[in-house]
Amino acid sequence: MISHWLKPEIRQSSGYPILLLGGVALLVSTAIGIANLGTNADIARRQLEDLQVTLQQVVPAEYYDNEPVRDTVTIQEGDRSVQVYRARRKGQVQAVSFRTTAPGYGSSEMVLIVGVDRDGKLLGVRVISHAETPGLGDKIETSKSNWILGFTGRSLSDPPPAGWGVKKDGGVFDQFTGATITPRAVVKSIKGGLEFFAAHRAVLLDEASGGHDQ
Amino acid sequence: MNDYRGIFADGLWNNNVVFAQMLALCPLMAVTSTATNGLGMGLATTAVLLASNIVVSSLRHWIAQEVRIPVYVLLIASLVTLADMAINAWLHELYKVLGLFIPLIVVNCCVLGRAESFASKQPVSAAAADGLAMGLGLTLALVLIGACREILGSATLFSHASLLLGPAFTFLETTLIKDYHGFLLMLLPPGGFLVLGFLLAGKRVIERVAEKREVKEEFHCSVQ
Numbered sequence: 001m002i003s004h005w006l007k008p009e010i011r012q013s014s015g016y017p018i019l020l021l022g023g024v025a026l027l028v029s030t031a032i033g034i035a036n037l038g039t040n041a042d043i044a045r046r047q048l049e050d051l052q053v054t055l056q057q058v059v060p061a062e063y064y065d066n067e068p069v070r071d072t073v074t075i076q077e078g079d080r081s082v083q084v085y086r087a088r089r090k091g092q093v094q095a096v097s098f099r100t101t102a103p104g105y106g107s108s109e110m111v112l113i114v115g116v117d118r119d120g121k122l123l124g125v126r127v128i129s130h131a132e133t134p135g136l137g138d139k140i141e142t143s144k145s146n147w148i149l150g151f152t153g154r155s156l157s158d159p160p161p162a163g164w165g166v167k168k169d170g171g172v173f174d175q176f177t178g179a180t181i182t183p184r185a186v187v188k189s190i191k192g193g194l195e196f197f198a199a200h201r202a203v204l205l206d207e208a209s210g211g212h213d214q
Numbered sequence: 215m216n217d218y219r220g221i222f223a224d225g226l227w228n229n230n231v232v233f234a235q236m237l238a239l240c241p242l243m244a245v246t247s248t249a250t251n252g253l254g255m256g257l258a259t260t261a262v263l264l265a266s267n268i269v270v271s272s273l274r275h276w277i278a279q280e281v282r283i284p285v286y287v288l289l290i291a292s293l294v295t296l297a298d299m300a301i302n303a304w305l306h307e308l309y310k311v312l313g314l315f316i317p318l319i320v321v322n323c324c325v326l327g328r329a330e331s332f333a334s335k336q337p338v339s340a341a342a343a344d345g346l347a348m349g350l351g352l353t354l355a356l357v358l359i360g361a362c363r364e365i366l367g368s369a370t371l372f373s374h375a376s377l378l379l380g381p382a383f384t385f386l387e388t389t390l391i392k393d394y395h396g397f398l399l400m401l402l403p404p405g406g407f408l409v410l411g412f413l414l415a416g417k418r419v420i421e422r423v424a425e426k427r428e429v430k431e432e433f434h435c436s437v438q
Contacts, residue, residue, distance in 0.1 A: 017281040024285050028292035035296050042303035050310075134247070135398040 055085055055097050058115030058124035063087045063094040075200050082196065084204055093205045095123055096197065102189035104130055105137050105181045112186065114193040118205055121155045125190055137182035147174065147183070156194045164191045218343050225347025232355035232410070233417050237324040242356060243406040245315050247367065250375045252360030253353065254312045260349025262297055262319050266290050267333040267345030274334050286329045294320045307377050324348065355413075362409045365390060367400030 010016060051069050059068065064087035071086045087095040097115040104110045108131035115123035125148055127140045139145035150173065156164075165171025166184050175183045197204060231237050238259075245255045269289050270277075277285050298316045302309045309316075319325065328348055333341035364370055369391040376384040399405050 011278070017278040020276065020278050021281045021284055021288075024288055028288055032292055032295055032299075035299050039299045039303035043299070046303065046306040050306075133398075134401045135396050 054113055054126065054128060055087075055115075057126050058097050058113055059087045059095045060123060063089060063117070063123070065089050068097065073204065073206075075196075075203065077196065086204070086206065093207075094118060096204050097123075098193070098196075099128070100189050100193040100196070102185040104132055104185065105179070106131065110140070110182075110185065110189070112189055112193070114190060116194065116197045119155070120194060120197055120201070121153060122151050122190070122194070124149075125151045127186070132182050133179070136176065136179040139176050139179070140182060140186055145176075147176070148186075150174075151190055154190075156191070156198060164188075218340075221340065221343045222347045225344065225349075225351040226354060227351070230351040230355060231324045231348055232352060232359075233414060235324065235327070237327060238322045238352060239410075241315060241318045241322055242359065242410070243403045244318065245312075246356055246360040246363055246406055246409075247401045248364045248370075248374070249357050249360040249372050250378050251311065251315075252356030252358075253372075253375075254308060254378050255315055256349070256353025256356040258297060258301070258312060258316060259319050259322060259325070259352055260346065262290070262293050263325055263328060263349040263352075264342060264345040265293050266325055266329055267341040268338055269293070270329040270333040271336060271338045271341035277334070282334065283326075283330070286326055286334075290325050290329065291320050311374065311377055324352065358413060359406065359409050362413070363400045363405050366409075367397050367405060369394035369396075 048069055052067075055068050066086075066088045068085040068087045071088060073084050073086065075082045075084060082098050082100075084096050084098040086093045087097070095115055095117045097113060100112050100114055102110045102112065110130040110132070111128045112125060113128055114125050117123050126142065127148065130138070130140065132138050132140065139147050142148060159172045162170070163172040165187055166173050166175040166180060168175050168180055169184065171187065173183065173187050225231075227233075229235060232239070232242060241255060241259075246252045266286075266289060270286060273285075273289075294317065297319070301316060302313070328344060332344045336344070361371060364373065369389065371388045371390065372386040373389075375386040376382075379386075397405075400409070
């Protein structure tokens with residue numbers, strides 16, 4: 001019987017529970033450490049694949065012959081940094097994509113990914129994650145509605161700045177029945193993304209430094 | 215002593231985690247908006263329950279009474295972390311569906327409950343059977359509630375099943391009513407409570423009918 005391996009004196013000593021707890025903690029943290037070593041390369045590869053799939057949705061394949069996920073530049077804006085993925089063809093940046101955030105309905109944040117071509121025209125927008133109300137605010141997903149596709153081809157001059165809002169606020173974009181806050185935040189966030197592109201255009205297009213090799 | 219039939223009857227019906235013990239209600243409300251999510255969460259929890267019952271049972275002679283709860287918590291939390299990493303690395307599609315909910319298994323009190331009330335007092339084989347039975351009972355409940363909410367809420371059944379189980383299971387994905395406008399309440403947590411309530415009532419009715427039949431049969435026997 002296994003229990004006989006342990007002498008009763010040891011089991012009854014006051015230090016035994018402490019040793020047991022420490023031993024178990026040591027054992028399980030070793031196991032987790034080993035598992036982490038075994039899985040972190042796979043996990044990183046999967047996450048890169050996910051990112052690639054996301055980027056493909058907002059920048060069409062004909063815009064690049066490089067790997068945008070590996071051609072990145074980080075822009076520091078205030079206290080947050082934005083990682084920008086550059087899509088190049090024949091060495092020249094044709095389009096960039098980056099994440100932008102918007103405050104959702106409630107306390108959660110929505111994360112969007114925006115693709116912009118070199119002239120500042122939107123190639124595509126997708127919502128990556130959100131916690132909006134199912135059936136109301138979640139029409140920002142492509143699986144629920146085509147609404148988000150309506151931004152493709154827009155730029156800061158189309159519509160003019162006053163039109164960058166939902167119809168209720170005098171803009172050109174539809175709001176949803178029963179949900180105005182979500183689309184309003186998304187419109188504002190996309191406009192912010194375009195302004196970000198305009199402000200950093202030279203750096204993002206890799207033209208400020210005279211175009212070095214990737 | 216090892217009454218496997220009794221263990222499975224307990225897990226699936228008599229002492230079902232959800233329908234009898236009323237445990238695990240938090241993950242239940244969070245994930246059961248579709249039958250597929252319920253199935254995925256149920257299977258993941260089953261794996262953790264099985265592993266934690268086996269580990270706790272095989273360590274039961276060494277675990278000191280005074281620190282048993284912290285030891286169980288430690289063991290369960292690490293098992294869940296291992297499951298989380300494994301699913302993320304090797305079943306990434308599933309992870310995208312369930313990722314948020316896997317860490318929630320740690321706080322699913324049925325895992326700790328089974329460790330404390332069953333696995334710590336029983337041999338490994340019985341503890342494994344109990345973990346499997348309780349897990350399957352939970353999966354059954356999650357799928358049932360998920361299916362009811364999905365049918366009422368969006369008129370589909372097992373949507374995205376192919377993401378969870380592989381493309382071979384696309385046939386499970388059914389749309390019952392096209393252009394259904396949806397019944398939002400069912401997809402939100404209150405819908406979960408409503409469905410749970412009705413299913414609990416249903417279980418009671420079945421049990422009462424079964425009881426009456428038993429009494430009648432006994433009565434007949436005594437008359438003869």
